[in-house]
Amino acid sequence: MTTAPRSARPTSTSEPVPSDAVALSSRARAQISDALDGRWRDLRRHTRDVAAEPGLVGIPGLPMPEHRARVLACLADLASRGEVQRAFPTRLGGGDNPGGNIAAFEELLVADPSLQIKAGVQWGLFGAAVLHLGTQHNHDELLPGIMSLEVPGAFAMTEIGHGSDVASIGTTATYDPDAEEFVIHTPFRGAWKEYLGNAALHGVAAVVFAQLVTGGVNHGVHAFYVPLRDTSREPDERGAYPMLPGVRSEDDGYKGGLNGIDNGRLAFDHVRVPRTNLLDRYGRVDPDGTYSSPIASPGRRFFTMLSTLVQGRVSLGGASAVASKMGLAIAVRYAEQRRQFPGADGVETVLMDYGTHRRRLLPLLARTYAVQLLHNDLLERFHGVFAGERDTDADREDLETLAAAAKPLATWHALETLQTCREACGGAGYMAANRIVGLRADLDVYVTFEGDNTVLLQLVGKRLLTDYGRETATMDVAGQARWVAKRAGDMALYRTPLRRASQSVRDWGSKARSASELRDPAVQRELLEDRVETMIEEIALRLRPSLKGSPEEKAAAFDANQAELVEAARAHGELMQWEAFTEALDSVTDPDGRRVLTWLRDLFGLHLIESHLAWYVVNGRLSAQRARTVTSYIERLLLRLRPYALQLVEVFGYGDAQLRADIATPAESERQAEAMAYHAALRESGDAPVSEKDLLKRAG
């Protein structure tokens, strides 16, 4: 029974350094920190401090009614301090800063994900819909109340019957030219609006998505501003004002997390709103009922409207990165002090020194960097489009595709990371006081809201197929023939098509065989790129015979390839993460910092390759012999990175005030010091019992 720690334990909570760590210079740490925090780093750091204020932080186990009331009050506080309006027009008191607004929004997670998501409902969905789908008259009339939280609101898009398939929603908004009003109506139970934050209690208005019908024609889904509750009367004991005539609300009750938000359902029984309540940027109705739109195609109009709401996806990915960083900061701080089982020297081993522990945590740490760094790119693109700096159709299309790839990867990553961190902390990880389980429960829904992850990856896959089609379509007939012949040759050789037919073909097959270093970034890139391209090409080739078939045949062929298409989209997202990580290395000029970060990038890249090793070997990209070296490279990197683990989470910028987890404080090492002192004193006193084992050894 030995509990003597190897060396003096850290006593400061701010920067405990493990005994065998090599300290990075403050310059190196600052550069890494800047790279992670990105363009709006000042806003991020400011918001981290705000979100750690005692009045704003979540209280584990607070009962749902109190939690909901608290979060509403916190939102009002944030609104009164101007912390949440940066995306709105300057002329109305905002900041015209879409990117900075999202960066700050993401850091609100530090306080409480319920607070973050309720803020997202109010300003990122309800307010953003008015901003992006409305025109100036909508803005002037509606935004001030939304920005100040005088008018809490719901974003009523999803229905019980239709989530991902928004085009098929059942709610109707029928124009009545005599009254110059729209009649909002829920025709059946499946068309009830569902899962809406602010719907159960606090919403006094909503942006309602409905099929716009005028003159007997359905012009598709449009958004309408609809008052819900009567604020001229007294609220009930739950804090909810009475419903307006024709509006009904139900409470979703307890959820898997985010219980500080009053999610609920809404239905409308022929509720009338003025004609001007149509958010009319992409479709207007004249007083006489004449419909007009700047976008002639109903399909393109619909997707354009939805695309203005991309910020939800962007910000959830970023919030997931925040949660991942917090989880790892807690787990690594704990793993650097917690000890279990005596080692060879009789001293108990620090968890971080276990091979299994490094294997569990460090690849996730590397991927967390990749997630954050890709998110930073995405956020800059988002800002470019929405601040009007780079706002072509192609920019918007690229933004949407990247957001659709980054969000699933980031949100799933957060769940995996938080769960692994929770398990790595053992029973202590399961205590609400240690934060991780709460974060995981709240983050759970991020993988299906604002675009179901699987559906988003299908969209990305389709885009990749389209791009592939465009490329091959530009070839002339002779080129196509050569291309098909080449494919056939590849098929015979490798039983699979090898490379896409573009000028980017490089003789990389031989390179992979000759390159001595899988850690060569060029080789990593080639391997990751090649996998995406080949998978897409294979799917395209398999789909080709069905293209001239019936719709049913096409659908069946697509269904048969759907799972692999999702896998290809994931591979595309991973490549984007790797590229972003690699690009970010340039910003770290400190040699030590860059070396450590390069190891971390290599760990990320090699871990990806290891995850997909079967593909690389089966498809002849890696020999069996080379494949075997991947894992040993990884093990070497894990050992190299191990002394930096703590520093690599400290640069995230989450201190005690943000983490608020008992196990992330030095309490554990203090307890070990106390136990050690007890045993030392006992030995000194001469009263220490001798162990039966030692007696037997002496006797034997």
Add this chain to the structure above:
Amino acid sequence: MTTAPRSARPTSTSEPVPSDAVALSSRARAQISDALDGRWRDLRRHTRDVAAEPGLVGIPGLPMPEHRARVLACLADLASRGEVQRAFPTRLGGGDNPGGNIAAFEELLVADPSLQIKAGVQWGLFGAAVLHLGTQHNHDELLPGIMSLEVPGAFAMTEIGHGSDVASIGTTATYDPDAEEFVIHTPFRGAWKEYLGNAALHGVAAVVFAQLVTGGVNHGVHAFYVPLRDTSREPDERGAYPMLPGVRSEDDGYKGGLNGIDNGRLAFDHVRVPRTNLLDRYGRVDPDGTYSSPIASPGRRFFTMLSTLVQGRVSLGGASAVASKMGLAIAVRYAEQRRQFPGADGVETVLMDYGTHRRRLLPLLARTYAVQLLHNDLLERFHGVFAGERDTDADREDLETLAAAAKPLATWHALETLQTCREACGGAGYMAANRIVGLRADLDVYVTFEGDNTVLLQLVGKRLLTDYGRETATMDVAGQARWVAKRAGDMALYRTPLRRASQSVRDWGSKARSASELRDPAVQRELLEDRVETMIEEIALRLRPSLKGSPEEKAAAFDANQAELVEAARAHGELMQWEAFTEALDSVTDPDGRRVLTWLRDLFGLHLIESHLAWYVVNGRLSAQRARTVTSYIERLLLRLRPYALQLVEVFGYGDAQLRADIATPAESERQAEAMAYHAALRESGDAPVSEKDLLKRAG
């Protein structure tokens, strides 16, 4: 916007059958059900009904204090009805039925995992410790109060400072021969007993594990019965009786789940208990302080004592199978009716008909069968040992190893399954009313309590290494030389050792190359076996050079191989699952039932092989060409199994009363029917708006 379902939807909640399903005969279903429910199927089914009683089921969102009180009351109810005492001696009112007791215990999860685990604390840990570590005088004195719940108790083994490493706990029990008492003492903060159910409120006694010291000798960890609270006085407003002198308690507060249990911490300040409160089966202390034990070796004694507590591990694996089955029953019922996005025919597609959905759910369904069927084997072995039917040292050792392999796989499987099911149900899956998130939150801690999963797999890996060492040790010198030479040859050929050197070597390499069917069970078995054996052999060979080194060198070598040893242990568990599944096929004599179940077993086996495909290809066990067929076989199996998905979850035996999830009822298909009827009536009335898209098509 089309919501017309393809065919009439099911109206009965008991057995909805998808339109394209091929119905298995009731005989086939009964046989599959019997195989799944195993030897104690009657007790399982009885308990499922009990656990669905309104008075016992959990209430989502019930605040913690009420939840704790309710669960305690439910336990009293179960105790009064004799539902929880089957493991105890018949002479004291039990059933001497260790296996049946566990089977019934596992099904209590249906009511509420908090209820199950609190029952586990009381009768499976606290009571079982008295039963297995005590002798008749302990039984006669203590068991009646425990069995009736007159004495709720805690199982005080884990300390803040020591979880997995029980041997190092700090609590002491020092014998005082003058008073003939043990003095139970917590010498420092790290030695506080931690995470104990019943410690915060309800426990009036505990079995406390402490270092037994008598005559200045520490005889290692033993268990003591220690009263905690004074039931002669009034309980406080939380329902807790006052602490006895010297005993302190703290409340763990909110946890990630299981909030119906009052977990807490305990400390003892020189608390005296009579000498006879030592549970004295494996160690006794005479009045004069003389220690004696039937097991001379302190190490073996310690492990023997711990091994009597294997039932926790066994039952958590079984409970995880129950949770997995419930999650899948809910998700598949929903996936069979939920529709999203119009298909080629304009009719919205049922989720279960999506390639991605099949890929997500059906391999987990197959693995759930494997988990349950291996658990049934394990439970029979457990019963054999604890009912004294087959109770040799080898039986106990095998039981422990199998339990240590099965528990991690089953508990991690449950988390993966529940999470996948939750995501497959979209936002609806996140609602507490649909059960899945609650089950997942509660089950989370199963992966680290009663043996941390990673630590357990390390134990299994060590056992596999030991067995390997025993086998090679029996070879003579010439044999060893030949063996080493053969290894060297293999290494040259494959860069890895190929087969273990035992008489079981089969010429399977050529078989794999020639066999036309990966679905041949002999091939599946060979592939799975070979992987375990080869991994263990490789690790043993890598460890060999360090065996003659210093303890530090040995430890470093072991650490470097730890992650792979855990992977080998997992592979061993997977092989055991596959064997159990295959063996169970024999009990299904109905040809249709057996055919479908064989597909499911093949899906399980091939999915395992696909998960480890890189290993098989890199190590020359599968050619690249054959490897490519694995995934296409799987896709074919998924299509074959798809019509049986619903029936394969219905045979689990969980109906509406057990599932209690809105989305597992026909509510969704009823809403679709309502929407369809609305649209049909609108079309008939002639008032249906025409869509702008259709107008444009007509115009174009």
